[in-house]
Each structure stands twice: as structure tokens, then as C-alpha cells.
Amino acid sequence: MAVVVSCAVLFHAFLFLQRILLTLGQYDICKSLVSTDDGPTWEYYACQPRPMAMKDFMQIRVSPSDITCGNPPQLFCTLENPYLCSDECDASTPDLAHPPQLMQDSEHSGLITYWQTVTWSRYPEPLLANITLSWNKSLEVTDDIEITFEYGRPTIMVLEKSLDKGRSWQPYQFYADDCMEAFEMPAKWVQDLSAANVTRVICTERYSRWVGSKNEKVVRFEVRERFAVFAGPKLLNMDNLYTRMESMKGLRDFFTFTDLRLRLLRPALGGTYVQRDNLLKYFYAISNIEVLARCKCNLHAGQCTFRDGSLQCDCEHNTTGQDCARCERGFKAKSWKPGSFLPTPTGSPNTYCECYGHSNRCSYIDFINIVTCVSCKHNTRGQNCQHCRLGYFRNASAELDDENVCIECNCNQLGSLHARCNETGFCQCREGATGQKCEDCQPGYNWKQGCVLNVCDDELLLCENGGTCLQNQKCVCPPNFKGVLCEEALCEGEVGCNGTNPPTQCAGLLGQLRRVSRATGSLRSLSPSHG
Numbered sequence: 001m002a003v004v005v006s007c008a009v010l011f012h013a014f015l016f017l018q019r020i021l022l023t024l025g026q027y028d029i030c031k032s033l034v035s036t037d038d039g040p041t042w043e044y045y046a047c048q049p050r051p052m053a054m055k056d057f058m059q060i061r062v063s064p065s066d067i068t069c070g071n072p073p074q075l076f077c078t079l080e081n082p083y084l085c086s087d088e089c090d091a092s093t094p095d096l097a098h099p100p101q102l103m104q105d106s107e108h109s110g111l112i113t114y115w116q117t118v119t120w121s122r123y124p125e126p127l128l129a130n131i132t133l134s135w136n137k138s139l140e141v142t143d144d145i146e147i148t149f150e151y152g153r154p155t156i157m158v159l160e161k162s163l164d165k166g167r168s169w170q171p172y173q174f175y176a177d178d179c180m181e182a183f184e185m186p187a188k189w190v191q192d193l194s195a196a197n198v199t200r201v202i203c204t205e206r207y208s209r210w211v212g213s214k215n216e217k218v219v220r221f222e223v224r225e226r227f228a229v230f231a232g233p234k235l236l237n238m239d240n241l242y243t244r245m246e247s248m249k250g251l252r253d254f255f256t257f258t259d260l261r262l263r264l265l266r267p268a269l270g271g272t273y274v275q276r277d278n279l280l281k282y283f284y285a286i287s288n289i290e291v292l293a294r295c296k297c298n299l300h301a302g303q304c305t306f307r308d309g310s311l312q313c314d315c316e317h318n319t320t321g322q323d324c325a326r327c328e329r330g331f332k333a334k335s336w337k338p339g340s341f342l343p344t345p346t347g348s349p350n351t352y353c354e355c356y357g358h359s360n361r362c363s364y365i366d367f368i369n370i371v372t373c374v375s376c377k378h379n380t381r382g383q384n385c386q387h388c389r390l391g392y393f394r395n396a397s398a399e400l401d402d403e404n405v406c407i408e409c410n411c412n413q414l415g416s417l418h419a420r421c422n423e424t425g426f427c428q429c430r431e432g433a434t435g436q437k438c439e440d441c442q443p444g445y446n447w448k449q450g451c452v453l454n455v456c457d458d459e460l461l462l463c464e465n466g467g468t469c470l471q472n473q474k475c476v477c478p479p480n481f482k483g484v485l486c487e488e489a490l491c492e493g494e495v496g497c498n499g500t501n502p503p504t505q506c507a508g509l510l511g512q513l514r515r516v517s518r519a520t521g522s523l524r525s526l527s528p529s530h531g
Helices: 002-024 179-183 224-231 238-247 504-520
Strands: 031-036 039-044 059-063 074-076 087-089 129-141 145-149 156-162 170-176 218-221 256-266 285-290 292-295 301-307 310-315 361-365 370-374 392-394 406-408 416-421 427-429 445-447 451-453 468-470 474-476
Touching: 129 310, 170 179, 170 218, 224 238, 292 301
Parallel strands: none
Antiparallel strands: 031 039, 059 129, 074 087, 129 256, 129 292, 145 218, 145 285, 156 170, 156 256, 301 310, 361 370, 392 406, 416 427, 445 451, 468 474
């Protein structure tokens, strides 16, 4: 009995400890064991990995390929003492080399190491360099990005980001000593931004003007100040930030990236114009790049580990993939959906997704007491975006959460009654039209801005007495005959002409019979040759 009591006490202590950790953390627990009437069971929460120093995992690429100094060896000067040019860059000597990997090394010994470019010896040709930082993984920046420059910060540069692993780029922030001159943008401070425009891309002069101090080395992309717009100056109201992350369109994506790129457009000038008599003092040098971020796991993982050459989310909630962006095999009864920061502080894991990936928002309709998806995409409709819009039909070979689940009917406008089709893609055709899209005509009809009933043809509705069928709509009769099928003789009396043709009255009756029966294929049985 004592053992049972002890186990119960430990179990409840374990639950209490988990609750404390859940309260103190920010979405860092994916599930918790809770006690119910039916016994212990798991309760699931939205969760995300803790921030990490991402420079330990980044791949650096510098372009153009010959922009790094040292091949051939070259002397360079400093802006503080521009006429003492005793420093040397030599790629073949380890102590004098400045390769790109020195931007991410640890400098525990106190010795500063840095990457360096060639000098601006080709002035007035621009000295341009691109530094691309890649992770092959979606990340969410959680603190200021810091780039430490040696020998002066650039007077003009751009920080860019990619959301698709470098296939496309967009500006993150512009930097210049004169924003209007460099980018035709007014200079702004992040503190000037409000909740309505916190994701605006700005140009700042804060980090580009020469101050003549060796301590002014760092260029920042201010993240904390943007967070502070919602969470307060000391970031104490994080619940408000996470609520805005959930509700404000584009806010979370603003802090998301897979790659970063520095475009260095003009080096430090020392507060003066370019002095052409000493171009060896103009170059770029970076000693450190700090990117504090977390793996983006769509609130479905509390851990992120480096394996198979890249960062991977350790997915929970029956999700899988590098970013936990799809359901595990066997768990597709509901479509994948990212977790939600709401309600704070635990959020919702959205284990049971209701819109099959075709809507990002749901709305509660009070008077009928239902939750319905809003603005269904991919040509879907319905409370859960589970049906196809009018004019579309279900793709039988696609899962319900597939973007191509609904296929356009493409009904022929002239051959069909409307743009809708049935569940197999067949349109409702007008009289005489046929085919899945009503693009063909039935026998006895001819296409002419739609299917038109034939007056004559070369098979069943033959023009008689030597007449010829003109475009299936008219028999051109010889001079002595008339009628729809040239079946009537032009005679003055009521007796047949030369005794070779039926009387006019009979001929007219025969013509009527032919028109009534032509759709049945029995015209030949009514001809005089059959009695």
C-alpha cells in the first residue's frame, strides 16, 4: 500500500512540475501527461524549439569568386592610419589568409580573425561583394542579427532574405550613410514603426556613417525592437506578441527565412570622399556574424537536431518532414495544419485540422453554433472546404488536402447549358450536343456555333431528284422540283408529271413523313422503291 501511495504522490508531483515548466516556458512543451477519470492520458500543446546560435550550422558562400583577398598577395592600409600599409593578405600563408569561414569561427583566444576582400584598387569600378548564408531549413529569427565589421562599416549595403532556399530574394533592410541618395528612401529608425507597419522594409543611416571609433563595428537588423512594438520595451508581454503573430497577416513570415544575403555595395570611406591617391585602405572585412533563431517547425516540435547534413525538426502531433509540414502516413483523415499560438500560453496543436489545408482562417457563427472555414482556396468550398466550387469537380486521384483536388469542368459554352458538371466531370449538354464537355454533335446534327439539326445529309436525309445538300442546312433542287428534300414536283395540274413521280399531294405527305422519321433512321423504308 505504501508503494502505491508513493507512486501516486510522485505522479502528481510530476504533473505539478510539468505545469510549472509549461507556465515558465514559451511553447516549449509538446505534450503533458494529465490525470483523468479514465487514468493518465496525454494532453497536447503547440510547441517550438528553443533559439540557437545558427552560425554553427550555416553554409557561407561569397561572390564573385575572386573577391576574397590573398590570391595574389596584396598589401592593405587602415582608415585610422592610411599611410602605414604594412598589413598583408596572402591566401597561401595560414597566418595571413582571410577566408570566408573566419566569419563564423569562435574567437575564444582573444585573437580576432576575419574574412577580407581585395582592396578598391579598380576604382571607380564599384567594389561589390555578396555573402550568402544558407541553412537549407526554414528558421525564425528571435533576436537581432549582428554583423561585425573590422576596419569600418560599409557606407552602403542591403540585407536580403529568401523563403525558398535561395530561389528568390526580397530586401530585409537597407543601410546607407545617405538613404535618399543611395536608395531614394527616407531614413527611418525601427522605433518609428507602429503595430500597423512593423513589417515595413526601411532604410537606416544608423550603422553606416563614419564615427572614427574602432568600437563602432556592428551592423544590426533590429528584431527585438520590432518585438517590443507588441511586447513592450522589456519584452514582458510576450502573450500579446504571440497573439499578433497568429492574427496579423504576414507578421510571422516577416521573421521567417531559409537564407540571408549581404550585398556590400560601397566600403567605409572614413568620413570623406574617395581618396584616389590611396585606394588600399578601402575594402570589406567581417569578423563575426551572429544569427539567433529557432527552427521553424510550425508549432509541431519542441526539439530541432542536426542530422543528415541539415537541421531537422523532431516532429510531434503525428506530423513529419523537415518543417513538420505534412501528416504522417496513416494520419490523413484530417489535413495538415500549422499549430496555433492561441490560446496563450499553451496554444493549440491543431492535431485535427478542419479545412484540409485550403483555408488559413476559421470563423465561429454564433446563431447556428458552427465553426466554418473562411475564404477557401484551391477552388474549394463548404464548411470544411471539402467540396468543389461550381464549375469544378473532384479529382478522384487526389487526396482531399491536395491543392489540385478540384479540376475545372471546362464545359463548352456553346454546347452546354451551363458551366457546371457532375462529380465525374460530365457537363449537361444542349439538344444535339454530346461528349464529356459537350464539344461534339449527335448523329443528325452539325456544329455551327453549337449543334444545329441537319436538314439534309449524305446518309439518312438525302436530297431527292438530283438535289444537292448545302452545308447540311438546305437542299439545292433542280428547276422542276421543290420542297425540303426536293421531293415535290413543279406541276400545273393535280396529276403526276409524265407519270414518273407521285402526285404533288402525295409527295408533300411523303416529305412530312420523312421529316418526322429522320431521327429514327427509317427514311429508306418510306421511299417509293419499297412500295
